Amino acid sequence: MGIIVVDSRDKLIFISSWIKDILDRNKNVTESGIEEKISSFEQQGSSGYREGVLKLGDRKYKCRQFCPEKKFFSESQQEKRYIKSITVLDKFTEADFHAKTAFQSELETLITSEEVDKLKEQLKKLQKVFNNAYEALVIVDPDGYITDFNNAYEECLGLEAEEVKGRHVTEVIDNTRLHLIAESGDAEIGHLQNIQGEEMITSRIPLKEDGELIGVAGKILFEDAREVKALAQRLEVVENELDEYKNELKRRQEAKYTFSSIITRNERMEYLKEIAENCASSNSTVLINGESGTGKEMFAHAIHSGGARKYGSFVRVNCAAIPENLLESELFGYEEGAFTGARETGKPGKFELADGGSIFLDEITSMPLEMQAKILRVLQEREIQRVGGTERKKIDTRVIAATNEDVESLVAEGKFRQDLYYRLNVIRLQIPPLRKRKEDISILSDHILTELSEKLNEDRHELSPRALELLENYDWPGNVRELYNFLERAVNLSSGKMIEPEHLPDILTSSAGIDDTYGTGTTDAEKKAGAKTEQTEDFKTDDLESEDAVKIKKENLDLSKLVRRTEKRCIRQALAAAGGNKTEAARILGIHRNTLYNKLDKFGIQD
Structure with a gap:
């Protein structure tokens, strides 16, 4: 059936879909035309309930019209609006009409239907x-x-x-x-x-x-x-912070060094640079061997920067610094609920973060055999599976690995998988120690002193001929890293622009007037400058038994400071004895490798 509802202004406020269909089919029938017909139709009957015929288009329809009790739905000072009439049209002109009570019952059924209740x-x-x-x-x-x-x-x-x-x-x-x-x-x-x-x-x-x-x-x-201005200002602050975080994240995932950063005049090093530059554009795996501090990571950075992958991420992983029970989730990521404490959203692993770029696995020989097998699968299948996940994800990541250990010996001893070794050993770079390229000490020192002047915001220092001679005669178990630390120490201790032998540690010379009673390498220059170093605060235990013990300053009796200084001194000595190998240094000290890493961070010791 069709339903037409008009208000007190004779304006349509509702027409059913059937009436709309009639309007669509008959262009000569308009809403304004219907309003006129309804208005004239009302005048043909009595008030309350009427019956009649309404012509729409080419057809006439029998109608029943109900005029409900006035109920205002819009009220203003200008006029009051209410529903004036509800007209019901039968679809068929020959249909019989029902009595008023039947119509009212039908209307009530329509109004109280389930659909209307939902609406x-x-x-x-x-x-x-x-x-x-x-x-x-x-x-x-x-x-x-x-x-x-x-x-x-x-x-x-x-x-x-x-x-x-x-x-x-x-x-x-x-x-x-x-x-x-x-x-x-x-x-x-x-x-x-x-x-x-x-x-x-x-x-x-x-x-x-x-x-x-x-x-x-x-x-x-x-x-x-x-409020808008204040909100805009807060938004600008947030955007600036976000940019800083983005830049920091980008910086952390970018390579810092290029081949021009590798300073050398050594023939062997020049040859290795040439090999590395040639392989930079390929996707082959690279294995870098060399003692601690020789520049293995610098070569890894340069290889990444020298190829097409330089636009991707460069992700660094120190395999020895990650506890064994966390290594898999760090490398491959994990899904929601993979273990207690896991993020609800899961977390991508280092291999995923390096997708499209390179991943640098430093100290890879410290990795347990079980994890070595999983790394082998990644190299073979080029896909990873998150911890707690079921799906495998394809990755495009170049692997650059490094170690300061003899890999062949570890393979022979069963401590490193032979098949993984063959997968890694596609391009091999054996970095020579600094003692085998003494000709580099001069230019390296020159470069480091320039860098330190910027870092410490000081005038550039120079090495005296005698100081340079001492550096060139030293064996450098800590390699370039040790050279950097020695020169930074010398820059801090020298009062002028010239670095002399007395500004260098006692380990380099015994003729520079250095008091090393407590194995600290304290120099005469430190004493003359009145430097309040940790070493000058030490005292002999014999002093406690002397008559002058009461004269010792109270701060020299602070046990926590004494323990801290002793720990730092022992760690430095162990690192020097182990040639910078932290695993070996931890063994010498009788502590776990992770404990050593924590103490290095705690004391700010650069190995």
Whole structure:
């Protein structure tokens, strides 16, 4: 059946889908034409209930019309609006009419149907959301009369919704343009509007159904325009911080060195640089051998920077620094709930982070055999599986590995997998120690002193001929890293721009007037400068038994300081004895390797 509802202004407020179909099929039938026919039809019968015929297009339809009790749905000072009539059309012109009671029963069934109940429930929910919205919202009909006014707008204007509903919006809101938007149909977003003396940011949005305007929604975005400026400032701060984090993350995942960073005049080193440069553009695995401090990581950085992968990430992993029970999840990542304490979102591993770039596995020989087997599978299949996951993910990552141990001996002893060794040993770089390339000490020292002047913000220092001679005669168990540390110490101790033998540690000379009673390498220069170093605060235990013990300063009796200094001294000596090999140094000290790493970080010792 067809249903037509008109209001007290003889305007259509509802037509059923069947009536809409008639309008679509008959271009000569319009809504305004229906309004005229309904108005004239009403005059043909008595009040309350009427029957008649309504012509739409080429057909006539028998109708029943019900005029309900007046119930105002819009009230203003200008007029009151209510439902004037409900007209029901039969689809067939020959259909029989029922009595008034039958029609009323049918109408009640229609109104109380399950579908209508659901719509009413949804309407209640929407009304609740509307009233409790944070933003101040108002809705007007196509003529500019307020139909809805939420709680936030009530608080903003100090008016009750019931006071303003049915009134024209220009009577309620200062400088409003909602009625003008109803005429133009064009939205206005983020406009300034002065309401009750305050500059507010507002938006006005036309509401349309089937292309026809049914109302306009107004929203106050900010009750004070100054809030926008403050928000913009906070947003700018957040964006700047985000950029800093992004840059730091990018810096951490980028290679820091290139082949020009490798300073040498040694023939063997030049040959290794040439090999590394030639293989930089390939995807082959590289194994770098060399003592601690020879520059293995610098070669890894340069290989990454010298090829097409330089635009990808360069991820560094110190295999010896990660506990065995965490190594797999660090390298391959994990899924949600993989273990107690795992992130809800899971976490990508180092291999995933290096996808499209390179991963540098330093001290790979410290990796347990079980993990070696998994690394072998990654190299063979070029795919990884997260801990706790079931899916395998393809990766495109170049592997560069390094070690300061004799890999062949470890393979022979069964401590390193032979098949993994063959997979890694595609391109082999054996970095010579500094003692076998003494000709590099001069240019390396020159480069390091230039770098230190920038780092320490001091004038550039020079090495005296005697100081350089001492450096060239030393065996350098710690290699270039040890040279860097010695020169940084000398720069800090020298009062002028020239580094002399007395500014160098006692390990280099015994003729520079250095007091090494406590094995600390304290120099005469330190004493002359009055440097309050840890070493000069030490004292002999015999002093405690002498008559002058009471004269010792209280701070020299601080046990925690004494223990700290002793620990640092022992760690340095163990590292020197082990040639920089931390695993061996930990064995000498009788502590676990991870404990040694923690103490290195704690004391700020650069190995």
